[in-house]
Amino acid sequence: MKTTTRTPGSLPTGQTAEKGFRSSWNGSRYREFLLLIAPLLLFSAYPLLRSFEHAGNSGVFGGVRMTGALIALSAGCAFIARFAGPGRRFYLFAGLAFFVAGAEDLAAGFLELAGASLFQAPREAVLRSSIAFRTLTPLLLMAPLVISAGKGVPRRPGRELLPALLSVPLIIALTLYAALNGSPLPFHTLLSRPLDFLSAALFTAALIVYAREFRRSGESITWWLGLSIGVMLAGQSLLLFSREIYDPFFAAARVCSILGYAASLLGFSLHQLSVEDDQNWTVFRMSAEVDRINAAYLEDVVLEKIREVADSHMATILAMSKLAESRDDETGRHIERTQELCRVLARKMRELPRYASVIDDAFIENIYHAASLHDIGKVGIPDAVLLKEGALSEEEREMIRRHPGIGAATLERVR
Known part of the structure; x- marks a missing residue:
């Protein structure tokens, strides 16, 4: 087992990277390449989407959005519960980002379903809040890099949990206020939607951050988070070309969001299984060593x-x-x-x-x-x-x- 010392912009000192069938993937280059190429592969669906003319409705999109919200909330809660105590900032803030995105999707999906069946939901408000939250998600994903650069490695990781959790509702409130009270944004061309474009740029930066972290740590869960961000980046990039709400580009963005949430949850599950395997293997080795020592001692006696x-x-x-x-x-x-x-x-x-x-x-x-x-x-x-x-x-x-x-x-x- 190799113990590595973390730099101020990375994970805490004392984390270990197991080799073999452990949770470490040793930072292999082809996996890094896959992280960076995944958004381009998904974005290659652009010509196909452009040929479609059919647009969905708020009922269908509301159901899809709430499905994705449940996956995102599950991923967010799992990451927060698992990594809050050890002080793993990259994973803790990833959990906060998924939780915020899931909460927004849940609220927006409810409004879309309500607009389809009960009353006319304010489509402009739904759209603008969605764009704002798509900007907030990558900001939360990059928060560990900013915090680590300013504070370094946490000496008492547990003390960071409460401020991080308290900051989330404040950030949500400010985001909603800015989205719902700002001036309306034009909706027809690429650069006329600055928040949407900014969100795609931030997702790109977040992908680079997690790809570099994967190269340094080699942990499989970091790769899965990077893949999740890459898939959501592809969806956000496709959303830039949406000219009408619920058009094919809008639908592709929602599908990419769900796939991104699912990738993070799958990565978390595989990480937990590999950690359990590590623990079981460690217990087995320790038990075998104890038996060997006992046998040698008994033989000597x-x-x-x-x-x-x-x-x-x-x-x-x-x-x-x-x-x-x-x-x-x-x-x-x-x-x-x-x-x-x-x-x-x-x-x-x-x-x-x-x-x-x-x-x-x-x-x-x-x-x-x-x-x-x-x-x-x-x-x-x-x-x-x-x-x-x-x-x-x-x-x-x-x-x-x-x-x-x-x-x-x-x-x-x-x-």
Whole structure:
């Protein structure tokens, strides 16, 4: 995992970009190219739209607009709820922008539906407020760049949330006031609608800002936001050629808005899934590491206990063999000779294919030490019999013959 330090105009310090199947796309160039080319591809529908003459009605457009509003509000709430706490300005203000655009679309869609069924809605007011809000949306999208340039990286991200949320209704109120109380705007040529043209220019600037942020951070959600802005830029550009409300260019602009909202919501969903995958993968790796450490520790503990038991048994063997040697010198030398002979015999037997897989160094070492106990039963024979210099009576011979049984019984009790 690579930790990157953010610049004042970017995301906060300490964010991480995972590689592989993580949420980072590593800023690949062809995705940047797609961001910039998407508006041109959509705008290429201009000749086709120009050939259409059919115009829609307020009822249809009201329903379409309210559908887009619900998507935009969902995207706005999702971004605000997810990124407000961490202080991710680019995503927080993107959420505010979608929320404002969705609220405007919801209100305008309601007026259009009402105008179609109940009363004659003020079409001029609807149109002018819509144009004003289309200018406000890219301004909110570029707000993080302006704030970061002035304030730098937020030290306490949570403190920015309340001012940002409180500023939204104030901006909405000022926008509506300017839209509804300003002088009427001509509606027939490109440059005679300065707010509409300004909105397209601002969307272009916002697209460049998010494309640069994607190049720097490589996060997939930034790419999806850039794609959303690019689609809405195409719609705003097509709207410049609209000569009548609800004409094909107007309809294409509304469709592009819905697609732009949907792209942001889809990007957010994919981002959350990738983050969840990252978290699950991290938990899996941590769990595997804990299991590995526990297994290694347990293995060490078991081996240590085995060594302790082996050392204890070896100490017992040595003590008992010394006890047997202490009875007389001949018995001690006999034990030593038996140990050496057993070791030599075991080594020779290991050379035979039949025993090669059974007899190893540990086996030979065990045989060597165990051989010292073969006469341990003699400790149960009285000294008068064991150390007698002359010939033994039959009764004494019988006592000597019992020493293997005495030794076996003794070793059984030790085990």
